[in-house]
Every structure is written in C-alpha cells, then in structure tokens.
Amino acid sequence: MAPEDTRSDTAAGHGGAPPGRTTGAWVTVGVLLAVGIVVPLLVFLYDQEKPTLWGFPFYYWFQFALIPVVSVLTYTAFRIAERATARDRRAHGLGPAAGRKGGFQ
Amino acid sequence: MTGGVHGVELAIFLFFFVLVTVLGFVAARWRRGEHLESLDEWGLGGRSFGTFISWFLIGGDIYTAYTFVAVPALLYAGNMIGFFAVPYTIILYPIIFVFLPRLWSVSHRHGYVTPADFVRGRFESKGLALAVAVTGVLATMPYIALQLVGIQVVLEVMGIGSDQGSWLGKDLPLLIAFAVLAAYTYSSGLRAPALIAFVKDTLIYLVIIVAVIYLPTRLGGWDGIFSAAKTSFGHANTAAVAAGKPPSAGIIPAQPLHWAYVSLALGSALALFMYPHSLTGVLASKNRSVIRRNAALLPAYSFLLGLLALLGFAAVAAGIKTDNAQLAVPLMFRAMFPGWFAGIAFAAIAIGALVPAAIMSIAAANLWTRNVYKAFINPSATPKQEATQSKLISLVVKFGALIFVVALPNEFAINLQLLGGVWILQTLPALVGGLYTRWLHRYALLVGWAVGMVYGTWVAYLQPSAADPHAHFGSSLALIPFSQTKGYIALTAFVLNVVAVLVLTPVFRALKVGEGVDETHPSDYHADAGDPGVRDVPLDEPGAAATAG
Numbered sequence: 001m002a003p004e005d006t007r008s009d010t011a012a013g014h015g016g017a018p019p020g021r022t023t024g025a026w027v028t029v030g031v032l033l034a035v036g037i038v039v040p041l042l043v044f045l046y047d048q049e050k051p052t053l054w055g056f057p058f059y060y061w062f063q064f065a066l067i068p069v070v071s072v073l074t075y076t077a078f079r080i081a082e083r084a085t086a087r088d089r090r091a092h093g094l095g096p097a098a099g100r101k102g103g104f105q
Numbered sequence: 106m107t108g109g110v111h112g113v114e115l116a117i118f119l120f121f122f123v124l125v126t127v128l129g130f131v132a133a134r135w136r137r138g139e140h141l142e143s144l145d146e147w148g149l150g151g152r153s154f155g156t157f158i159s160w161f162l163i164g165g166d167i168y169t170a171y172t173f174v175a176v177p178a179l180l181y182a183g184n185m186i187g188f189f190a191v192p193y194t195i196i197l198y199p200i201i202f203v204f205l206p207r208l209w210s211v212s213h214r215h216g217y218v219t220p221a222d223f224v225r226g227r228f229e230s231k232g233l234a235l236a237v238a239v240t241g242v243l244a245t246m247p248y249i250a251l252q253l254v255g256i257q258v259v260l261e262v263m264g265i266g267s268d269q270g271s272w273l274g275k276d277l278p279l280l281i282a283f284a285v286l287a288a289y290t291y292s293s294g295l296r297a298p299a300l301i302a303f304v305k306d307t308l309i310y311l312v313i314i315v316a317v318i319y320l321p322t323r324l325g326g327w328d329g330i331f332s333a334a335k336t337s338f339g340h341a342n343t344a345a346v347a348a349g350k351p352p353s354a355g356i357i358p359a360q361p362l363h364w365a366y367v368s369l370a371l372g373s374a375l376a377l378f379m380y381p382h383s384l385t386g387v388l389a390s391k392n393r394s395v396i397r398r399n400a401a402l403l404p405a406y407s408f409l410l411g412l413l414a415l416l417g418f419a420a421v422a423a424g425i426k427t428d429n430a431q432l433a434v435p436l437m438f439r440a441m442f443p444g445w446f447a448g449i450a451f452a453a454i455a456i457g458a459l460v461p462a463a464i465m466s467i468a469a470a471n472l473w474t475r476n477v478y479k480a481f482i483n484p485s486a487t488p489k490q491e492a493t494q495s496k497l498i499s500l501v502v503k504f505g506a507l508i509f510v511v512a513l514p515n516e517f518a519i520n521l522q523l524l525g526g527v528w529i530l531q532t533l534p535a536l537v538g539g540l541y542t543r544w545l546h547r548y549a550l551l552v553g554w555a556v557g558m559v560y561g562t563w564v565a566y567l568q569p570s571a572a573d574p575h576a577h578f579g580s581s582l583a584l585i586p587f588s589q590t591k592g593y594i595a596l597t598a599f600v601l602n603v604v605a606v607l608v609l610t611p612v613f614r615a616l617k618v619g620e621g622v623d624e625t626h627p628s629d630y631h632a633d634a635g636d637p638g639v640r641d642v643p644l645d646e647p648g649a650a651a652t653a654g
Binding site for chain 2: 032034041044047056060064066067070073074077078081085088089
C-alpha cells in the first residue's frame with residue numbers, strides 16, 4: 001500500500017504531521033456519534049408517563065428533547081471533523097477541502 | 106364518511122397540483138448542464154447541489170406519505186410502536202455522518218452513480234453488483250407503493266376516487282396523478298423533484314405549523330389530546346378483552362414491545378441509506394462537508410415528523426371515526442379547518458408523496474441501467490441509450506409499485522415500506538462493509554445476501570394482517586427464532602446475513618477462491634471536491650461538463 005493510504009477516519013495521518021495528531025479528534029467524533037445512536041434506543045430510560053411537560057407524557061417529550069440534543073452532538077462532531085480533516089489534509093500536502101469555502105450557492 | 110366533493114378544497118388542491126406539474130416540466134431548463142441526454146445529468150442533476158438545495162432534496166426523500174399518512178395511522182389505531190419513526194430519524198443522522206462521506210468520495214473518484222457500481226468496483230463481482238442492483242429496484246417498488254397509497258387516501262377523502270363505483274372510477278384520479286408524475290420525471294429527471302421540493306416543503310411547513318399550534322387549542326391542549334387517546338384506547342382494550350383478544354392499544358409501549366420499537370428504529374435507519382434514492386440525493390451534493398453539515402441540520406425535519414405522528418392521537422381526540430386508519434388525519438383536517446386550508450393540507454400531502462416517488466423511480470432506473478442493462482444486456486450502450494433506458498425503466502418501476510398497491514394488504518401502508526426495508530437491508534454488508542474493509546469475501550457476501558433475502562421474504566410472507574388471518578405480508582414484525590420476542594424482520598434477517606458473511610469469508614479464503622481485484626484505492630475514501638481525480642461525471646461522458654455551482 002502506498003504511504004498516503006494510511007489516512008482513515010479513525011487513524012491519524014502520516015507524513016508531514018506528527019503521528020497521532022488527529023487521533024483524539026476522531027475518537028471524540030466517534031464518541032459523540034455513538035452517544036447519539038445508542039441513547040435513543042434505550043427505551044427503558046424513558047418508557048414512563050410521568051413527569052409530563054406541557055401535556056406531553058415523559059415518553060414523548062423525552063424523545064422530542066433528544067432531537068436537538070443529538071443534532072448538537074452531530075454538529076459538534078461536524079466541526080471537530082472539519083478541523084481534523086483540514087489538519088489531515090495539510091499533513092498529506094493537499095489543499096483545503098472544498099467544503100471549507102462554504103456550500104451555499 | 107367522505108361526504109362528497111368540496112368545491113373550495115378541490116379547487117385549491119388542483120391549483121397546487123397544476124403548479125407543481127408546470128414546475129416539473131419547467132425544471133428541465135433549471136440550472137441545466139450542457140447535455141441532459143447523459144445519465145449523469147438526468148439522474149444526478151449534474152451533482153452540483155450545495156447545502157441549501159441538498160437540505161431540501163434529502164428532506165424530500167425522507168419525509169413523505171410515510172410521515173403524513175402511514176405513521177399517524179398507526180398511532181390513530183392505538184399502535185404506539187408507530188412512534189419508532191422518531192428515534193429512527195434521530196439515529197439516522199449520526200449514522201449518515203459516519204459512512205456517507207466515504208461513499209461520496211469513492212463515488213466521485215470513480216464516477217460511480219449507484220451503490221452497485223461501487224460494489225462491482227470494490228469486489229470485482231458482477232454477480233454481487235447484480236444482487237445489489239436487483240434488490241434496490243425491488244425494494245424501491247413497495248416504498249413507491251406507500252406513496253401511491255398516500256395519494257389515494259387524499260383523493261378518497263376529497264371524494265374523487267371514492268371506494269364506491271367501478272374500478273376505473275376508483276383508481277382513475279390516482280392513475281392521472283401517476284401519469285403526470287411519470288411524464289415530468291421522464292422529461293426533467295432529478296431537477297423536477299428538486300424544484301418541486303421547494304413548493305412541497307413550504308406547504309408542509311405551513312400546514313404542520315398551523316396544525317400543531319391550532320389543533321391543540323381546539324382539542325384541550327396536548328394534555329387533552331393525550332388523555333383523550335388514553336381514554337379511547339382504554340375502551341378499545343376493554344372491548345378487546347371482552348371479545349377474548351389481548352389488549353393492545355395504548356400510548357406507551359410495554360416492556361415486551363421494546364425490542365419491536367428498537368428494531369424498527371434501528372432497522373429503518375440502517376436501511377434508509379441503502380435505498381438507491383437516498384444515495385442519489387447524497388451523491389448529488391457538491392462535496393463531503395455538505396453531507397456532514399446536513400447530518401446536523403436535517404433533524405429539524407424530525408421534530409415535524411414527531412408532531413405529525415401525534416396527529417394520529419389528535420384525530421382520536423377530535424372524535425374522527427373511520428375503519429381505515431389512514432384516512433384519519435385527512436378527515437381531521439377536513440373537520441377542523443375551513444375548506445381552503447384543508448385543500449392546502451391535502452395538496453401538501455399529495456405533493457409530499459409525488460416528490461419522493463419521482464426521486465425513487467429515477468434512482469431505481471439508474472440502478473437498472475448501469476448495473477443490469479449496461480453490465481449484462483448492452484455493454485456498448487451510448488450515453489444517450491443509457492438515458493433512454495433509464496427513462497423507460499422509471500416508468501416500469503412505477504407500474505411495479507402499482508402492482509404492490511393492488512396485490513398486498515395496505516390497511517397499514519407502512520408495512521409496504523417496511524417490506525422494502527427487509528430487502529434493502531440485505532445489501533448493507535456489501536456496501537458499508539466494503540467501504541471499510543476488503544477482508545469480506547465477495548462470495549460470502551453473495552451467500553449472506555441470499556440467506557437474508559430468502560429468510561426475510563419467507564417470514565414476511567407468513568405474517569397475516571390483523572384484518573385478515575389468511576393474508577400474507579400483513580406485518581413487518583415477527584417472532585425472533587427461538588424466542589418469544591417480536592422484532593422487525595429486516596433486522597433478524599440482517600443478523601443472519603452478517604453471520605453467514607463472517608463464517609463463510611474465512612472458508613472461501615482458506616479454499617483460495619479468487620477474491621477479485623479492488624479497483625479502488627484507500628485514498629479514494631477521503632477525496633474531496635477539487636482533489637486530483639475527483640470528477641463530476643463518469644468517464645464515458647467526458648463532454649458533459651458540470652453545471653456552474
């Protein structure tokens with residue numbers, strides 16, 4: 001395998017950057033996303049009626065509350081991933097990723 | 106119950122329907138590249154969509170008649186499991202975040218338009234690519250069928266296409282709607298649903314916001330809605346017990362139902378991005394960041410989906426009585442709102458079904474053309490022949506969906522979509538597994554796919570519906586073998602699939618069965634727009650320049 005093959009979403013970049021430089025960032029991304037996937041599936045945490053909020057049983061408002069929470073987790077993961085990607089790309093002598101210029105058109 | 110045709114309501118509905126039809130045909134000129142004739146232009150809109158358009162487009166894929174008709178129908182009927190749609194769309198986005206950027210990158214390096222393209226390139230297996238392609242086309246049909254049921258429901262409530270009278274009188278309006286959809290999809294490709302999605306989402310936001318703010322004030326607040334639902338389901342349970350049946354209605358799932366809830370959410374979330382239409386929207390985005398940013402922005406739609414689901418309870422509280430639970434929410438709009446607003450609501454629901462139906466049929470057609478027609482039937486097809494083939498197959502797929510509407514029980518149309526999920530999930534090991542590792546053996550993946558498909562289809566076939574004990578494909582839940590727990594058939598079949606792949610891969614490797622040549626390179630999985638070798642069009646169409654973006 002060629003040297004530039006080692007860059008992956010879980011492993012750190014090689015070459016220009018010190019090894020392990022973005023590992024922590026990618027682990028953080030993984031943990032944030034894992035929380036967002038696992039917690040909504042733990043039905044025993046929220047299969048109750050009380051306490052109600054604005055008339056919504058706990059079961060329902062808890063799941064609604066998870067939507068912005070997971071959204072924030074995902075957005076945080078996005079920001080960390082963007083920075084880590086930029087570092088990984090510099091380490092491989094690539095220019096800034098296209099998305100850094102903004103995606104609206 | 107439907108009570109004849111209402112003039113204002115119908116006029117408003119027709120106004121919006123004609124508007125989107127005109128937009129659908131005009132779309133052919135919108136943001137147009139040099140050659141609409143090529144498959145990439147027709148099928149992926151030139152792959153130039155940024156965050157804003159992608160957000161609408163992907164939302165259009167995800168929030169459909171499924172959301173407006175199928176899910177609330179379950180809650181109306183006292184089946185609280187239907188709220189699984191909320192955790193499903195919550196966990197979807199972290200899942201998207203992980204693997205779709207890899208697929209975007211490798212697809213743009215190699216000009217892949219379909220998941221089967223990737224599988225063929227990664228595993229050098231035309232057989233596996235064929236399996237993925239055929240599964241994609243097959244699984245899309247019941248999903249489109251759900252959309253058609255959604256349109257049918259709205260037309261029935263409006264008193265056109267009522268259940269009385271001849272077959273033609275019943276289905277003619279649906280067939281007209283269907284023909285219009287087919288015609289503009291044929292001429293404009295993905296641009297049609299992308300442009301219409303703006304109208305659709307504007308209408309839908311309007312309807313939902315008015316509904317969720319206004320309806321509770323009429324129905325004693327959310328408190329009143331939940332307690333009315335609880336009381337009504339309590340009576341239903343008492344009646345069920347008196348009739349010798351187990352009580353099943355309620356607003357919170359009891360412990361034995363937790364796995365059904367979790368498996369439906371997880372199975373649906375894993376399955377969604379295996380569908381060719383979801384991938385079409387993703388591949389059409391401009392770069393990797395658009396995908397990840399969308400993963401954080403799309404949950405705005407989940408909130409609406411949850412509130413829409415609860416309209417099922419609101420219909421109970423509003424005293425709507427109907428044998429067809431799918432009519433409950435449209436009937437409530439008629440009962441609670443003036444005719445003009447009911448017309449807008451019905452237009453929103455119908456257009457909300459048309460847009461995804463168009464996207465789905467385009468994606469299934471691309472899949473067929475690339476991976477069946479070009480791979481097996483006419484390898485030397487010109488780009489123009491490919492585009493023609495795709496257009497024709499998009500019609501065939503829609504007719505296939507009509508067959509599902511007619512042949513399968515559709516008192517709960519969500520089962521149609523969930524049946525699609527049973528099939529499409531069996532392509533996950535090859536697609537997602539392939540994005541991360543080359544260790545899995547192509548023949549093990551093929552056998553695993555076959556195991557999952559046969560088991561899933563057979564078990565689904567055995568499920569009667571609640572209304573008819575002799576029906577087939579009546580439920581998407583079944584007992585997990587050797588247990589007393591019910592779960593989503595797709596997930597059980599998927600586990601068997603993965604076990605077969607993991608057991609057989611070492612066997613095929615030990616027997617030194619050829620594993621094929623991988624045409625992808627590890628750096629392909631991270632490439633972004635502007636990197637060397639990343640391109641907007643497939644190799645076979647160098648003349649089709651990307652649209653300005």
